[in-house]
Amino acid sequence: MEGRYNSAAGYFKRTYGERLQKLVVDAGFTCPNRDGTKGRGGCTFCDNAAFHPGYSTPDKPIRQQLDEGIEFHRLRYPRARHYLAYFQPFTNTYAPLERLRSLYLEALSHPSVTGLVIGTRPDCVDEEILDFLADLKDGKILKDWRRLLPGPDGSGMEVSAPLLTLEYGIESCNDQTLRRINRCHDFACARKAVALTSERGIDCGAHFILGLPGETLKMLLSECDKISALPLRTVKFHQLQLVKGTRMEREFAEKPADFLRLGLEDYLDLITDMLERLRPSLCIERIAGEVPPRFLGETQWGLLRNVDLIRRLEARLEERDTFQGRLYRPLPELSGPESPA
Numbered sequence: 001m002e003g004r005y006n007s008a009a010g011y012f013k014r015t016y017g018e019r020l021q022k023l024v025v026d027a028g029f030t031c032p033n034r035d036g037t038k039g040r041g042g043c044t045f046c047d048n049a050a051f052h053p054g055y056s057t058p059d060k061p062i063r064q065q066l067d068e069g070i071e072f073h074r075l076r077y078p079r080a081r082h083y084l085a086y087f088q089p090f091t092n093t094y095a096p097l098e099r100l101r102s103l104y105l106e107a108l109s110h111p112s113v114t115g116l117v118i119g120t121r122p123d124c125v126d127e128e129i130l131d132f133l134a135d136l137k138d139g140k141i142l143k144d145w146r147r148l149l150p151g152p153d154g155s156g157m158e159v160s161a162p163l164l165t166l167e168y169g170i171e172s173c174n175d176q177t178l179r180r181i182n183r184c185h186d187f188a189c190a191r192k193a194v195a196l197t198s199e200r201g202i203d204c205g206a207h208f209i210l211g212l213p214g215e216t217l218k219m220l221l222s223e224c225d226k227i228s229a230l231p232l233r234t235v236k237f238h239q240l241q242l243v244k245g246t247r248m249e250r251e252f253a254e255k256p257a258d259f260l261r262l263g264l265e266d267y268l269d270l271i272t273d274m275l276e277r278l279r280p281s282l283c284i285e286r287i288a289g290e291v292p293p294r295f296l297g298e299t300q301w302g303l304l305r306n307v308d309l310i311r312r313l314e315a316r317l318e319e320r321d322t323f324q325g326r327l328y329r330p331l332p333e334l335s336g337p338e339s340p341a
Contacts, residue, residue, distance in 0.1 A: 005323065006281065016151065016152070021080040023056075026089045029090040031090050034090075056088075088117075120166060133164060133202055137161055168204065168206050172187075174219060174223070176214065177214055206230065208227070208235065224278050228278050228328060234283040235278075241300070242297060268313055268316045280328065287309065
């Protein structure tokens with residue numbers, strides 16, 4: 001761990017020698033709590049249009065989305081040379097295996113794509129899908145696939161199988177919260193999915209939302225032990241953002257006292273408090289989310305970008321002379337294999 005917390009960007013640079021930029025791919029999936037399999041209407045906070053860029057639309061072939069994504073990021077990240085195809089909108093394992101195989105392999109055929117990040121729900125993976133993904137990342141599917149990366153010392157390293165991460169939307173460790181936001185799965189389901197994924201040597205990421213209705217600061221801090229006990233490589237934290245037109249926005253209008261709405265300084269203190277309690281080897285991929293202002297009724301912290309928020313967090317950690325894992329204590333009853341970082 002470099003600095004005062006273990007950033008995912010630092011992990012990639014230490015491991016592969018460079019930043020691996022994600023390119024969002026929209027393959028036209030849906031979710032089981034939208035199509036009636038488990039529920040209707042989706043999660044109460046969700047409008048997928050607010051969470052992915054305009055270049056990724058399901059009417060475009062995957063290759064075109066990747067090419068346009070590279071152009072989109074070229075100005076912002078001019079040093080980026082290799083990319084991860086990020087299947088992000090909706091539930092990207094919610095289809096028959098043959099369709100998944102076709103989509104994933106199409107993305108991996110792009111010469112600048114080094115691997116996949118697959119966003120999904122913990123109730124939408126099974127043994128067949130996980131076994132295929134394990135074979136894919138072990139080099140058993142694409143026999144002649146090669147990518148050359150700089151490597152940690154800059155001398156070059158050949159990658160002979162795609163990098164692969166399954167990123168689970170867990171959102172909360174609290175079952176009451178999960179029911180309230182219409183997730184249609186419980187935390188035990190998330191624990192099982194992450195365990196089955198990790199057992200196959202597949203890297204796991206997880207996404208959590210901070211400030212969901214009914215949750216308190218004490219509840220959020222108590223989640224850190226459960227998050228640390230999951231065999232995760234990476235974790236993302238997003239502040240709750242009230243997207244226009246969602247059921248969550250209407251619920252907030254009716255019951256604002258049920259919501260923990262933190263100002264910027266209080267949020268930085270919350271993230272610092274959480275980092276202190278999280279396993280040091282857990283890579284922190286995000287500490288907050290960004291939604292285009294047109295999707296929001298209010299911009300909670302103005303137009304602050306994530307890069308500026310990270311600088312403020314680093315300053316807060318220095319100010320408090322603290323670091324990730326300072327208060328971490330493993331819970332034996334929840335512990336599982338840790339992914340090395």
